[in-house]
Amino acid sequence: MKVAGRQAIYRYPLLTRASHWLWVLAFVVLIGSGLQIFNASPNLDASDKSDAARRVLAIGSPADGVGTTTVFGHAFVTTGWLGWTDDGMGEKSAHAFPAPIIIPGYQDLAAGRRWHLFFAWIAALCWLAWLISSAIKGNLREMVLRPTDVPKLWPMQAYYLKLRKEPPPHGIYNPLQKAAYTTVLFVLAPLVVLTGLALSPGIDAIANPLTVAFGGRQFARLWHFVGMGLLVGFFIIHTFQVATQGVVNQMRSMISGWYQPQ
Amino acid sequence: MKRRLFLASATSALAGCGPIGSALNNNGSVRRILASAEGLNHLLIGTRGLAREYRDNDVDRHFRVNGFATPSDARYSDLVARNFAPYRLIVEGAVERVAAFSLAQLQRMPQQTQITRHDCVEGWSAIGKWSGVALGGLLDMVGLRNDARYVVFRCMDNDGSGNLYYESLDLHQARHPQALLALRLNDAPLDPDHGAPVRLRVPTQLGYKSAKWIGRIEVVGSFATIAGGHGGYWEDQGYEWYAGI
Numbered sequence: 226m227k228v229a230g231r232q233a234i235y236r237y238p239l240l241t242r243a244s245h246w247l248w249v250l251a252f253v254v255l256i257g258s259g260l261q262i263f264n265a266s267p268n269l270d271a272s273d274k275s276d277a278a279r280r281v282l283a284i285g286s287p288a289d290g291v292g293t294t295t296v297f298g299h300a301f302v303t304t305g306w307l308g309w310t311d312d313g314m315g316e317k318s319a320h321a322f323p324a325p326i327i328i329p330g331y332q333d334l335a336a337g338r339r340w341h342l343f344f345a346w347i348a349a350l351c352w353l354a355w356l357i358s359s360a361i362k363g364n365l366r367e368m369v370l371r372p373t374d375v376p377k378l379w380p381m382q383a384y385y386l387k388l389r390k391e392p393p394p395h396g397i398y399n400p401l402q403k404a405a406y407t408t409v410l411f412v413l414a415p416l417v418v419l420t421g422l423a424l425s426p427g428i429d430a431i432a433n434p435l436t437v438a439f440g441g442r443q444f445a446r447l448w449h450f451v452g453m454g455l456l457v458g459f460f461i462i463h464t465f466q467v468a469t470q471g472v473v474n475q476m477r478s479m480i481s482g483w484y485q486p487q
Numbered sequence: 488m489k490r491r492l493f494l495a496s497a498t499s500a501l502a503g504c505g506p507i508g509s510a511l512n513n514n515g516s517v518r519r520i521l522a523s524a525e526g527l528n529h530l531l532i533g534t535r536g537l538a539r540e541y542r543d544n545d546v547d548r549h550f551r552v553n554g555f556a557t558p559s560d561a562r563y564s565d566l567v568a569r570n571f572a573p574y575r576l577i578v579e580g581a582v583e584r585v586a587a588f589s590l591a592q593l594q595r596m597p598q599q600t601q602i603t604r605h606d607c608v609e610g611w612s613a614i615g616k617w618s619g620v621a622l623g624g625l626l627d628m629v630g631l632r633n634d635a636r637y638v639v640f641r642c643m644d645n646d647g648s649g650n651l652y653y654e655s656l657d658l659h660q661a662r663h664p665q666a667l668l669a670l671r672l673n674d675a676p677l678d679p680d681h682g683a684p685v686r687l688r689v690p691t692q693l694g695y696k697s698a699k700w701i702g703r704i705e706v707v708g709s710f711a712t713i714a715g716g717h718g719g720y721w722e723d724q725g726y727e728w729y730a731g732i
Contacts, residue, residue: 257504266610274547274604275611313505323505329512330505334608335725336512339521342732346524426606427528427731430536430691442604442612 236397236484238362244355245479251348252460254340257328259453260321261337267308267321269450273441281447284308286319349418352410367397370407374400409459413452420449529729534660538690541602546673547613550605552680555644555652558700563643563679571684576668580639580706583630590684593670596620601665603690605697608726617688619669623662626706631658634708637718640687641703646720654698655710655718655728656689665690668701693730695721 237245267284270276283295284307292308293300311317313324313331324330328340359365377400383389385401392399398406422428423436423445439445467475471487478484511517558564566574575587600618626638638661642652660666667688670677677683682699689696696719710716715723722728 253504254508257508262610266607268611273612274545274614275551313509325502325505327505328508330507330509333512333725335721336518338608338727339518339524339725340508340512342528342727343521343524346527422732424606425532425732426538426604426691426693427532427534429606430538430731431532432536433539436539442606446610 233483233485234397235482236478237482238358238364239482240355240358241364242479242482244351247351248348251344251351252456254328254344255348256453256457257326258337258340258344259449261327261329261332262334262341263450264321264327264332265334269447270443271440271447272443273436275443282450284321289319290317292319345418345421348414352414356410368403368406369411370400370403374403378404405459405463409456413456413459417449417452417456420445420452424449525727525729528727528732532731534663534691534731536691538601538603538665541604541614543602543616545614546602546616548673550615550672550681551611551613553607553609553694554699555646557679558643558645560643563700567679567683574684576685576701577703578625578629578706579703581632581635581708582626582706583632586629588625590670593620593668593685597624598670599667601667601688601690603665603688605688605690605694607694608721608730616671616673617667617669618671618674619667619685619688621664622656622666622668622687623664625668625704626658626661629706631706635706636708637706637710639705639707639710639713639718640698640701641705642698643700643702650714650720652698652700652720653714654687654696654720655707655713656696660689660692663689663691691731695719695726696730 268275268277268280269282270279271281272279280295281297284293284303285295286292286309290304290309291302292304292306292310294303294307295301305317306323307321308319309317310320310323311325312320313327313329320332324332327337329336356365359368374395377393377395380389380393381395381399381401384392419435420439422432423439424442429436429442436442436445439448471485474485571590574590576590576593577585577587579585597620598618599621600616602614602616604612604614606612622638635658637655637657639655640653642654644652646652656666665688669682669686669688670684672678672681677686682701685701686699687697687701707713710718714720717723718728719726
């Protein structure tokens with residue numbers, strides 16, 4: 226197939242494209258509903274049980290009209306953004322994350338949990354289906370970071386920073402892309418699933434070593450939040466890169482599969 | 488310009504989450520689809536294993552008080568004033584022998600102790616040392632009829648609008664070795680704020696299952712006709728009946 230006169234390559238198989246967009250949906254719902262769940266107890270402790278002495282993050286409202294975010298004991302005033310925010314009912318009140326970014330868009334822990342636990346299944350099953358299919362088809366080989374890619378990471382970054390004229394030789398994905406995808410799919414995705422499971426009493430009873438491995442129940446909740454933050458970081462960089470590096474070509478390739486090499 | 492446009496569209500997409508989520512959440516079919524995860528979780532996690540038991544020095548000396556306000560009606564105040572002497576734990580419904588146990592009778596039964604973590608659905612947790620009567624043993628004493636399926640706990644506290652708290656367990660959960668009718672917390676008799684004289688402890692599920700101020704235990708074939716029909720006060724407000732996750 227030819228796009229704009231040049232030979233296009235079929236880069237993304239159907240299952241990769243379908244799981245990509247399903248993940249986008251699940252990601253947005255899991256973040257929104259996760260923040261809803263966080264709001265019910267807006268503290269994160271590096272401990273098994275709740276322990277104010279080991280509090281890493283606290284988002285609160287010390288007085289009406291004031292929101293604060295406390296990180297490792299250092300308090301910042303975040304009125305309007307965190308702690309004292311829009312409650313989705315036309316008022317501002319003591320809620321950690323603002324209503325417009327939580328699901329549903331007002332305080333409702335029960336509904337937030339329903340959304341979260343349903344889309345957690347969607348995301349996890351989608352990951353499993355993608356992994357099996359990619360492993361069988363061999364696509365996995367092209368995107369997993371290997372030891373031989375490591376020396377090429379800096380040259381690739383130098384190319385992006387315009388310190389180098391040519392990128393180092395690479396396959397379909399460059400070494401930085403491989404590093405990012407490997408981290409997201411094989412480190413962060415398992416991290417958020419396992420920490421989510423570890424903070425559930427029923428799972429703790431079946432697989433206590435899992436909860437212990439993350440430092441206990443509240444610590445697992447902290448890791449779950451950290452994993453979320455890193456995934457959001459990836460999401461922002463990824464979206465920015467797509468938007469700035471040939472958005473039409475990029476979007477078309479993730480919809481039809483056909484990518485036009487630059 | 489491109490960058491500003493990108494930031495603007497990203498922000499508005501983010502701020503759309505809440506309102507779109509709210510609109511979808513009001514749709515009955517959407518809620519039914521979302522609720523399907525509960526059955527899957529119940530099936531896969533179920534009531535296996537034992538909650539971790541801790542050491543004495545892990546205990547929170549001032550165990551967090553949560554849930555509805557301590558009952559303040561004349562009947563409960565009278566029970567507190569008389570040290571729960573007139574209290575009877577009634578066990579009825581699909582049982583062989585209806586029973587009414589005084590607190591002294593419950594205290595004379597074999598006692599079990601557990602130091603377990605209480606995981607609240609809100610996200611916090613606390614560790615307490617609980618002693619009391621194994622729920623399974625009590626059910627054996629009264630004997631269950633063949634039509635028994637669920638054990639419903641009728642409580643003395645209400646939500647401020649007169650709706651009494653209640654909870655339920657299936658027989659498998661009720662016979663779990665750590666399902667406990669607690670009479671003591673941290674080596675002292677339960678105080679009114681922690682559910683005196685009798686509260687439930689189900690450490691393998693979220694805290695709302697561990698009902699406080701139990702007045703009556705009713706064994707039933709189905710909880711569909713009780714209150715909102717979902718098997719518990721919070722379940723009637725949309726929370727999962729299966730609270731293992």
